[in-house]
Amino acid sequence: MENYPLVGRELEMNELRSYTARARFSNSPVISVWGIAGIGKSALVRTLYYDRMLHSNQFNKYSWVDVSHPFNLRDFSRSLLLDHHSEKDPIKECRELLSQNQCLVVIDDLQSKEEWDLIQSALVSRPSSSVIIVITTEASVATYCTNNEGQVFNVKGLEAVAAMDLFRKEVHRKNPSSPLKDHEDMELEELILKCGGLPKHLETNPDYECLKGLFDWMHSYFRTCPDSLKPCIFYLSIFPRHHGIRQRRLVRRWIAEGYCRDSDEESAVDRGENFFSKLLELSIIQQIPQLVTTAYNDTSMVSCQVNGFIREYIVSRRMEENLVFELGPKCVLTTHRTGRHLIILRDWDRDKIVFESIDFSRLRSLTVFGKWESFFVSKSMRLLRVLDLEDALGVKDEDLEKMVKRLRRLKFLSLRGCGEIFHLPSSLGDLRQLQTLDVRHTSILKLPASITRLQKLQYIHAxxxxxxxxxxxxxxxxxxxxxxxxxxxxxxxxxxxxxxxxxxxxxxxxxxxxxxxxxxxxxxxxxxxxxxxxxxxxxxxxxxxxxxxxxxxxxxxxxxxxxxxxxxxxxxxxxxxxxxxxxxxxxxxxxxxxxxxxxxxxxDLEMDALKEDDIEFLANLSELCILRLRVGQLQDGKLHFHAKMYGEELVTFKKVKILEIASGASELHVTFGSRSMKSLELLKIDCSSASYHLTGLNFLSELKEVLLQGTNDEAIKSNLESQLANHPKAPTVKLEELPRSS
The missing domain is CATH 3.80.10 (Leucine-rich repeat, LRR (right-handed beta-alpha superhelix))
Known part of the structure; x- marks a missing residue:
């Protein structure tokens, strides 16, 4: 299944045009576009639909149909006909129109397989050179509508910069004499971030009243979501905007909250990972732009952010549902402070009086960003299941002893990144419900003997x-x-x-x-x-x-x-x-x-020396998608990513999408063959010790980014950019300093 960003680079638009052209002469005249409702219509498909060149060169009739619900085939046919209909039966007339003309038809907001069965059986016939583009919110409906998986597009939301660029273009197209002013740019950038990359919602009304309609739709959308998924969605508002969320952290918290449970069919972990994948598919959560790659279609390594627009909706609902309470810069003393989840943000002033005014009797989770204070642990937090202090500042051993003493029902405890924690107390063995213990990147060197009493413990990360x-x-x-x-x-x-x-x-x-x-x-x-x-x-x-x-x-x-x-x-x-x-x-x-x-x-390999036979070993790993090599010495100072048999180059490393190279050699020659690494998207090179000579970069047809680590030398960057000047994907070249030792 293809994953295209919303109105991405021109290459992606051309590719969709190519699929449309092919569909006219194939047994699959249907292209499916799915994602959050409105995204496909607002950008990718609408741009294609209104492309005059496309219409003039490929189609002589076209129509856009918004599907009404409940669905009625006769009404649908009348809408599709527009000014083409006569006194004939509309269904029969539609069938004739599609079979006798080169039509481009967009069917927007198709919601079920049953609706498609009615449309297909009544209207879609062969032979025909018409093409139908179906827009839906469901992946299963999208795949059902076409028998060619290569013509199913999962449309993602725009990143903030791309969203702003699209909006500027739309303003210029509609009113070339009134470009956006600088101060308007700043205001709109903030609003676009909240809209999660959906700039079409800002097009028509300066007061943005049209957002109300989208919130109404969002309310309906969430109401129809599976009940098992709803708690996971609303839980996302715990994390601030722009905050990266690791999948494992989120899934382990869901399990502790009881949102994912073991069953005969699947484990709680598998269920949680499936929920995560579903939210990613729906663009409710999105991959962080710097980490985006489609490597091995696996979400286990994904770090994500909540879609900005959806987060705004969730936040607007969380107080209504009495779910989440947030201590931030605008908090004032009030008697109406209660909820199941408490968030303490970095910019809250740590007012002890305000904190002690909160009713903790129903509190299930506490998440702290920024500075920790010892009064954050209260005797009344008897029902607390999740204590997440990842990267919190100032947490000490005595604070941990107090936590363990008072919070005996904890199922999830994360001290990850709390460098001032040196010891886990022996009383840790009293947390008999504990499932997850994350003490990675602390100063803890050993686990206490009492940990062996925790028979429900599933996850230890240290x-x-x-x-x-x-x-x-x-x-x-x-x-x-x-x-x-x-x-x-x-x-x-x-x-x-x-x-x-x-x-x-x-x-x-x-x-x-x-x-x-x-x-x-x-x-x-x-x-x-x-x-x-x-x-x-x-x-x-x-x-x-x-x-x-x-x-x-x-x-x-x-x-x-x-x-x-x-x-x-x-x-x-x-x-x-x-x-x-x-x-x-x-x-x-x-x-x-x-x-x-x-x-x-x-x-991920770190070794003293790498020989030519070792490269052949790596090339034979048929499912390999991510390869990291850190090597002291290389044979002849050369690294060849290709192989030959009887003088013919073989297809090698065909699924590798991420390649990282580091070497202790002073000079290294890296060569890519014409049939190797054809799927590579990201190339990382550690330049802190070696100088690199790269050959065959233009053979890497899917390359999107080259990251040069451990250097700030602009000359190295410029030289590599010149090598890639004619690359069809126009990959970016970036410099990145390696983290300092600490």
């Missing part, structure tokens, strides 16, 4: 990024930038194997946790889907890899090898048939066997 001095370097030959920062695991207690419902665990320092003893504990965690370990050496590697053989559900594995890892992959079998993501850091000069990596979609 470990932090530290300076190189705190990490054992796998090899002195690794380039300096590899040793600058790394992921440091934590020590887990004896008995960790009792947590048999865990499906995510990491990063565990195997060496610090007892070596072979902790490996035997890991063997008992048969429900694990994601596992991260560090401290793997030749002394414990065989036991570790043997233990993973029983983890049949494992989909994601991270392994950081220690300094004593020479030969640790020799003579081992890796039973990783279901792995989709694999991270191997600290390899010396040997890759693992590839026989059981047929499903691998993401591979």
């Amino acid at each position: 470990g932090t990024t530290v300076r190189a001095s705190a990490l054992p370097a796998p090899s002195s030959r690794l380039p300096k930038f590899h040793r600058r920062r790394g992921l440091f695991g934590i020590k887990v207690p004896k008995g960790i194997g009792k947590l048999t419902v865990l499906h995510t665990l990491g990063v565990v320092d195997v060496g610090a946790s007892g070596g072979k003893a902790v490996v035997e504990e890991l063997r008992k965690l048969t429900q694990l889907r994601k596992l991260g370990v560090s401290g793997i050496s030749r002394h414990n590697s065989k036991d570790f890899f043997s233990a993973t053989s029983g983890l049949v559900h494992l989909e994601s594995l991270l392994v950081r090898l220690g300094k004593d890892s020479q030969g640790c992959l020799d003579e081992i079998t890796l039973p990783w048939e279901n792995l989709r993501s694999l991270t191997l850091h600290g390899l010396q000069d040997k890759l693992p066997p590839s026989e059981n990596l047929s499903k691998l979609m993401k591979l």
Whole structure:
């Protein structure tokens, strides 16, 4: 299924024209466009429909029909005929009109498969050179209307800059003598952000009264959504506008709130991930522009934002439903402060009197952005299930002890990014309902023994990024930038194997946790889907890899090898048939066997040396979509992404959409073949240690962006831009400084 941004680059418009032209002479005369209601009509399809060149060259009659509900085929036919109808039966006349002419017909707001069955059986016949474009809000309806999946378009909302640019063009088209003034630009940019990239709503009325109609539609739209999805949608208003939301954070919170539950058919996690995918499809949430890629059609790595327009609607409803209460810059003392979810924003003045005026008796979640204050934990928060302090400032060990003592019903606890937390108290074992514990990027080095009492714990995310001095370097030959920062695991207690419902665990320092003893504990965690370990050496590697053989559900594995890892992959079998993501850091000069990596979609390698045979190994990973290579040395200083057989170049790396390269060599030559990486969209190159010579960039036909990391040299950027000057996709080139060590 195609995913095109709303009125994207001219290439995308031309592509849709091409599909329309092909549809005239195919057995699939129908093109389906789906997304949030109104988006397709407002931009992509309307632009196509009113394209005079398209009409004059391909069609001699055209009509736009808004489907009325309840649906009536006779009334629909009359609307379609417009000024073409006579005294004949309208249905019969429509059928004749479509079969005898080259018609372009747009059917807007089709809501069900039954409506399409009536239209198709009565009006659509073959042979015909007419084309029908169907606009709907449902993906299932869109795919039902055409038997060609390549002619189904999922229309996304515009990014803010593109939305503003479209609006300027519309103003100029309608009134060339009155361009937008600078101060009007600023006001409109703010409003467009709230409209979630739907600038058509601002076209006609200077007071924007037409937004009221859209809110009325939105109310109806949400009313018809599945009941199971509604709480997840309204929950999104917890996160501020522009705030990036990680999928795992959101899904784990939904589970803690009871929005996603285990059933015989699917787990709560699977259900939550399906909900997330549905919201992404509907453009209720949108990928952050800097992270947009269609890599492997998988949302597990997606960081998103709430669609601005939809968020405005949700916020307008949340107080009516008594759902969410927000402490921000405009808060005043009032007696009407209650709700299920409390948000404390960065710009609230931390007024203790205002805080203590709130009724916490029904509070289910507390989310803090910015500075933490010790009075934020109240004795009356007895029903609190979710405490989310990700990246909050000033949270200390004594605050955590108070939280654990008072909030015994917690199911979700996130201290992620709270660097002043050094210890988890032994009283953590009293949180018997806890399902999720996220202490990633804190100063915590070990888990307390009491954690083994938490029989409902499913998700432990720990470990932090530290300076190189705190990490054992796998090899002195690794380039300096590899040793600058790394992921440091934590020590887990004896008995960790009792947590048999865990499906995510990491990063565990195997060496610090007892070596072979902790490996035997890991063997008992048969429900694990994601596992991260560090401290793997030749002394414990065989036991570790043997233990993973029983983890049949494992989909994601991270392994950081220690300094004593020479030969640790020799003579081992890796039973990783279901792995989709694999991270191997600290390899010396040997890759693992590839026989059981047929499903691998993401591979992150850090190793001393990479040989030509290793590239062939990578090329044989047929499902690979994301490839990250950090290599100390390369054979002859060359990296060739292509392969030949009998003198003919083979199709290789055909699904790779993201490629990242870093090397310790002073100079590196990278070559792309004419039949390699034809799907690549994003190329990242670390320029902090090596200078790169790139050949064959124009063969990368889908390339959208090249990101040069670790440099601010404009000359490097300009040289690369000149190489890409004739590239059909006109990819952008950006400079990005690497994060400093801290």
